[in-house]
């Protein structure tokens with residue numbers, strides 16, 4: 001038996017699915033079980049395991065001993081041994097989501113060289129690559145017979161137009177240091193493209209999509225003829241939309257002012273800029289910002305429940321309530337990119353697609369975005385369909401009122417399944 005274990009280390013979660021590959025139907029790996037550990041850095045972490053092959057028997061527990069991705073992975077292996085009749089020797093491949101691939105534009109087997117390449121990129125994805133590597137090392141130790149393969153988030157954006165990928169800085173330095181827009185959430189966008197193409201019965205390379213992946217990390221992507229032509233994250237997953245603990249786009253100078261000790265000190269000491277340590281700046285912008293910094297919670301559901309959504313359509317709202325403000329900021333930044341991507345696609349858009357933990361679950365955010373983009377010719381959201389979207393529905397849910405205008409869709413994105421499909425189809429990994 002050939003089993004593929006697909007492991008997705010997100011910034012706040014570890015999602016793992018186990019698939020069976022059959023050689024004569026490699027494009028459709030069969031899901032055997034799935035697991036998710038959420039709130040990894042907001043203890044207690046919640047661990048869930050769902051045995052699809054066993055009438056969906058499931059297990060859900062709070063686990064005090066989980067405090068990072070590696071301990072979450074170890075807990076998964078422990079539960080796999082205890083609860084599932086899976087012989088781990090049958091796990092022939094482990095597909096790992098790695099957020100930053102740098103120059104790697106297709107999946108690679110983990111050997112010493114590729115491991116160090118990913119490690120070198122850790123500074124460019126501080127919430128991700130290190131966590132993924134800790135899980136990769138742990139997996140190699142626990143399942144030494146299996147091939148570990150890295151699948152990169154950045155790969156989907158490999159053909160970004162040069163003018164989109166280039167920052168307006170000294171180009172010699174940019175080339176030497178690889179300072180350009182890479183873009184992330186690519187496994188999710190590849191899955192969304194695949195799923196929307198199947199839903200609309202169109203070839204992926206004819207599809208134009210504005211995709212929103214809104215989770216702890218949030219980004220958007222303009223897809224033209226099946227290819228990413230722009231995306232909101234950049235050199236690192238920090239830029240673009242705010243996230244749970246990420247600032248998103250700011251004036252780059254802000255960080256120098258943020259970290260200065262006091263205005264008096266600043267005006268008298270010309271060497272003030274030397275005080276700003278890169279690590280401190282990154283720590284602030286990646287871990288101590290975002291909607292958690294605005295409201296005190298990383299849980300967008302709680303923010304939505306407390307926010308006063310009645311002020312959303314007021315263009316000059318001056319709300320000071322933190323939850324309303326956090327919601328309003330997300331909406332504002334999403335609309336900023338939606339407008340830009342609509343133009344980049346010359347208004348020729350098949351669908352706007354919501355995905356990610358927030359995108360798939362926040363009917364309020366979808367409603368607010370829907371009301372705003374309707375003026376661009378998108379289908380009006382059917383509130384009954386919108387409020388009834390749930391995790392158990394099909395992969396794509398059409399929440400529009402059913403006309404043939406630009407569609408409004410929700411996609412239950414599945415980065416693990418995307419990796420399993422890509423892994424199963426890649427003959428070079430099966431020789």
Ligand SMILES: Nc1ncnc2c1ncn2[C@@H]1O[C@H](COP(=O)(O)OP(=O)(O)O)[C@@H](O)[C@H]1O
Pocket residue numbers: 010011012013214215216217244298299300301302304356357358361362
């Ligand atoms: N019902 C909900 N409404 C709004 N946000 C939600 C809901 N359920 C979960 N979320 C948010 O989804 C986010 C996690 O998204 P996810 O895509 O799973 O994260 P990760 O970036 O770790 O992959 C969390 O910020 C959580 O608060």
Ligand SMILES: CC(=O)OP(=O)(O)O
Pocket residue numbers: 009010011012099153184185215216217218237
């Ligand atoms: C790239 C990124 O931000 O990923 P995640 O949303 O899984 O944290």
Ligand SMILES: [Mg+2]
Pocket residue numbers: 010011215
């Ligand atoms: Mg994620």
